[in-house]
Every structure is written in C-alpha cells, then in structure tokens.
Amino acid sequence: MEQLMIELNPQTTQPVVQVKNLAKAYGSNVVLRDVSLSVAEGSVTAMIGPSGAGKSTVLRCMNLLEQPDSGEIVIDGHCINAGKKTSPKSLAALRRSAGMVFQHFNLFPHMTVLRNVSLPQERVLGCSREQANEKSMELLKRMGLADKADQYPSRCSGGQQQRIAIARALALGPRVMLFDEPTSALDPEVGVEVLEVMKELASTGMTMVVVTHEMAFAENVADELVVMADGGIIEKGHPGQILKDPQHERTRRFLRAVLER
Amino acid sequence: MNNLVDVAIEYGPTLLGGLKVSLTLTILSLALGLPIGLLFSFGVTAKNKAFRYISVFFVEVGRGAPALVLLQLMYYGLPNANLTLSSMASACLALTWTTAAYSAELIRGGMQSVPSGEIEGSHALGMSYRDCLRFVVIPQGLRIALPSLMGFAVLLFQATSLAYSVAVPELMSQAYSIGSSTFQYLPVFIVAGLLYAAISIPATWLSVGAERLLSRHL
Numbered sequence: 001m002e003q004l005m006i007e008l009n010p011q012t013t014q015p016v017v018q019v020k021n022l023a024k025a026y027g028s029n030v031v032l033r034d035v036s037l038s039v040a041e042g043s044v045t046a047m048i049g050p051s052g053a054g055k056s057t058v059l060r061c062m063n064l065l066e067q068p069d070s071g072e073i074v075i076d077g078h079c080i081n082a083g084k085k086t087s088p089k090s091l092a093a094l095r096r097s098a099g100m101v102f103q104h105f106n107l108f109p110h111m112t113v114l115r116n117v118s119l120p121q122e123r124v125l126g127c128s129r130e131q132a133n134e135k136s137m138e139l140l141k142r143m144g145l146a147d148k149a150d151q152y153p154s155r156c157s158g159g160q161q162q163r164i165a166i167a168r169a170l171a172l173g174p175r176v177m178l179f180d181e182p183t184s185a186l187d188p189e190v191g192v193e194v195l196e197v198m199k200e201l202a203s204t205g206m207t208m209v210v211v212t213h214e215m216a217f218a219e220n221v222a223d224e225l226v227v228m229a230d231g232g233i234i235e236k237g238h239p240g241q242i243l244k245d246p247q248h249e250r251t252r253r254f255l256r257a258v259l260e261r
Numbered sequence: 262m263n264n265l266v267d268v269a270i271e272y273g274p275t276l277l278g279g280l281k282v283s284l285t286l287t288i289l290s291l292a293l294g295l296p297i298g299l300l301f302s303f304g305v306t307a308k309n310k311a312f313r314y315i316s317v318f319f320v321e322v323g324r325g326a327p328a329l330v331l332l333q334l335m336y337y338g339l340p341n342a343n344l345t346l347s348s349m350a351s352a353c354l355a356l357t358w359t360t361a362a363y364s365a366e367l368i369r370g371g372m373q374s375v376p377s378g379e380i381e382g383s384h385a386l387g388m389s390y391r392d393c394l395r396f397v398v399i400p401q402g403l404r405i406a407l408p409s410l411m412g413f414a415v416l417l418f419q420a421t422s423l424a425y426s427v428a429v430p431e432l433m434s435q436a437y438s439i440g441s442s443t444f445q446y447l448p449v450f451i452v453a454g455l456l457y458a459a460i461s462i463p464a465t466w467l468s469v470g471a472e473r474l475l476s477r478h479l
Contacts, residue, residue, distance in 0.1 A: 095386070106378040
C-alpha cells in the first residue's frame with residue numbers, strides 16, 4: 001500500500017532539487033544573481049567555475065547554511081522561500097533530505113568514528129543506539145572503513161575522514177547528497193579514494209550535486225554540468241558537450257586554465 | 262625548627278580543622294559557581310537583552326571587584342539591606358560570584374574555540390541547536406577550558422584565606438588566632454602556608470593529568 005502511494009505521489013516525478021531565482025549579496029558585494037537550477041532524480045550534477053563564482057554559495061543555500069536574500073528552494077517537496085520566515089520544523093525537514101559533505105570534513109573530533117556516524121541517526125531520526133550502530137557499521141564497511149570504527153577521526157587519513165563524513169551523511173537516508181569540493185583539501189592520490197566512493201554512490205542511483213575542480217569526474221560521472229562565473233550560471237548541459245565545445249567565452253577561458261596547466 | 266615541630270603537633274588538629282573549612286568553602290563555591298558560570302557564558306552573548314544585561318553585569322562586577330570587597334559587601338553590607346547572612350554563607354556567596362564571573366569567561370573562550378565547521382556540520386545533519394550545544398560545543402568547549410578552570414580552582418582555594426576577614430573559621434583565621442594568643446606567628450604561618458601548598462601543588466599536577474586524559478583523541 002505504501003509502495004502504491006509513493007508511485008502515485010506526483011512529487012516523485014518532479015526534480016528532487018529545484019532552485020528558483022536565487023540571489024544573495026553581502027552588502028554591495030553580489031555573490032549570486034538569479035540562479036535557477038533543477039536536479040533530476042538519480043542524476044549527478046557537477047558545478048564548476050572559477051573561485052568566487054558562487055558555486056559553494058549555491059550549494060550552501062540549498063540547505064540554508066547560507067540564507068539567500070531572495071528565491072525559492074525545493075528539495076524533495078520541502079519548500080523554503082527566502083522572503084518568508086522559515087519554521088525550524090521545515091528547516092529540519094529540508095536538511096534531513098539533503099546530506100552535505102564539506103571540503104574540510106567537519107567530523108566531531110572528540111567522538112569515535114562510529115559515534116560520529118551513529119549520533120546524528122539517534123538525535124535526528126530517533127534511532128536506538130543498536131539500530132544506529134548497525135546501520136553505521138554497514139555504511140563504514142561499504143566505505144572500506146569497518147576497522148576504523150573505534151578510532152578517533154584524527155587517527156584517520158584525510159581520505160578516510162572524508163569517507164567517514166560521507167557515511168555520516170548517508171546514514172540519515174538523504175534524497176540528495178551535496179558535495180562541496182570534497183577532494184580539494186586532499187592530495188591527489190588520496191582524493192581518488194573519495195572519488196571512487198562517489199562514483200559507486202552515483203552508480204546506485206543517488207542524486208548528487210557536486211561542486212568540484214575534478215574535471216575527469218565532471219566529465220565521466222556527471223550527467224549535467226553547470227558552469228558558474230560571477231554569481232551566475234553561464235552555461236549548463238551535457239558535460240562532454242560543454243567540455244568539447246564551450247559556447248561561452250568565460251567558459252573557454254576557465255577550461256583553458258584548468259585543462260592546460 | 263623544634264619550635265615549628267612543636268607548633269605543628271600542638272595546633273595541628275586546629276589547623277587541619279581550618280583546612281577542612283577552607284576546602285568546604287572552595288568546593289561549595291565551585292559547585293555553585295561553575296554551573297552559574299556556564300549559564301553566564303551563554304548569557305554574555307545571548308540575543309535576549311534581559312539575559313545578556315544581567316549576565317554582563319554579574320560577570321563584569323565579579324571580575325572587576327576584588328574578592329575581598331565582595332566578601333565584605335556580603336557580610337557587612339547586606340545587613341543594611343535587611344539581609345543578614347552567617348559568615349560562612351556570605352563568604353560562600355561572594356566566592357560563588359567570583360567563580361561564576363571568571364569561569365563564565367573561561368568557558369566562553371573554550372566554546373568559541375570549537376571550530377565553526379563542526380557547528381555547521383551538525384546543522385547540515387539536521388541536528389537541533391540544543392543538540393549541537395550538548396554534543397558538540399559544550400563537551401569540547403569545557404575540555405578546552407578545563408586546564409584554566411582547574412588553575413582557577415587552585416587560586417580560589419587560596420582566595421578562601423580572605424574569608425578570615427569575615428570571621429569564617431578557615432585555615433588562615435585559625436592560624437591568625439593561634440598566633441595572636443601564643444605570639445608564635447612565624448612557625449604557625451609557616452605551617453599554614455605548607456598546608457595550603459600541600460593541597461595546591463598536587464591539585465596542579467591533577468589538572469595536568471586531567472588535561473592529558475581528556476585530549477587522548479588528539
């Protein structure tokens with residue numbers, strides 16, 4: 001019966017993430033101007049562009065870590081309007097449906113790896129300690145980190161810490177995963193472990209939005225490429241197409257800088 | 262030297278009784294002052310104006326006024342406002358105020374040094390503001406503040422000697438009264454000083470050990 005309800009629910013045919021006319025400025029410094037974006041269920045969207053383009057800000061606006069000045073955000077049917085006051089309840093619902101992975105992992109250093117992954121399940125989903133630990137171990141195994149469960153994060157390498165952070169976000173069963181430059185703080189060799197996990201995640205049909213400078217990942221894994229510059233989206237479409245034949249001069253300049261170094 | 266040993270033997274029990282009062286005063290002031298300090302540490306940065314102003318008042322006065330002034334105020338001053346407290350109660354109240362004021366700033370400093378990324382992380386996970394404080398900010402902030410809080414506790418223990426001025430029968434006042442009745446001031450104050458040191462120095466070692474224990478994840 002529940003299955004039937006989900007199938008009949010028109011929301012499942014809608015994009016998982018919709019961003020409409022997002023704008024944000026810090027004083028006179030405009031960081032986002034009229035950004036609109038929609039992410040289809042099960043797709044991977046890569047966002048690239050020069051630093052200061054507003055990629056991370058868009059991502060951080062999606063789960064309200066940054067408050068946009070205007071615009072609308074819909075994730076999995078939870079709608080937030082920048083103009084109106086957001087109730088803590090709808091904010092919690094929105095954040096629960098979006099998992100976030102940060103450049104600097106942001107693990108809790110005073111908790112073991114297992115506690116890091118289990119605590120949010122207990123506090124946010126109301127799981128029991130046993131349920132949470134079982135789920136955490138399952139995810140840590142999937143990330144290849146089962147043997148690290150009782151360690152503290154500082155005993156793990158950067159790549160391991162980032163995979164722990166991914167497990168922590170996945171444990172809450174998000175509808176979409178937001179990645180904010182997940183490999184930028186890692187050296188290239190270690191970054192590969194994280195990219196492998198992300199590829200595996202994409203292949204299981206997880207909806208993902210990835211802000212990244214990893215062009216190979218953007219080209220091979222993403223279904224949609226979004227190029228941002230100066231607070232706006234200047235180009236979006238199929239990654240292969242954009243990388244081969246960029247339409248916009250700014251895109252060409254950026255790609256030259258990234259690919260020909 | 263003989264004199265010192267004689268004084269220590271003869272008046273030891275009295276002095277130890279005073280030491281017990283000093284320790285009781287320290288523990289009571291810490292037990293009451295630290296939770297209030299934790300409250301004030303949030304108060305001084307709170308959005309709620311009444312809470313903030315009250316906290317800032319108590320923190321600034323508590324740190325700005327010498328403990329001796331607060332002690333005298335509570336014991337000799339409050340009766341003018343029709344509130345008469347026993348010497349022990351007024352000393353306890355004054356030192357609780359001092360403790361709350363200093364610990365509020367030490368705790369606030371500790372909390373502020375918890376990286377903002379971790380707070381953001383907990384928000385992104387959908388954890389409530391309260392849970393973020395309870396599981397992320399307070400445990401780490403207290404850990405960071407602990408060495409300085411333990412250092413403060415040692416200073417507070419020494420500051421209880423000021424309570425002799427409001428007739429609390431603690432170590433200093435016992436030593437003083439023995440001295441004034443026997444004129445053996447030198448040996449009696451040496452013994453009293455040794456007794457203060459006998460508590461203060463191991464307490465400092467303890468704080469180093471506690472610091473190591475609490476940072477084992479680093």
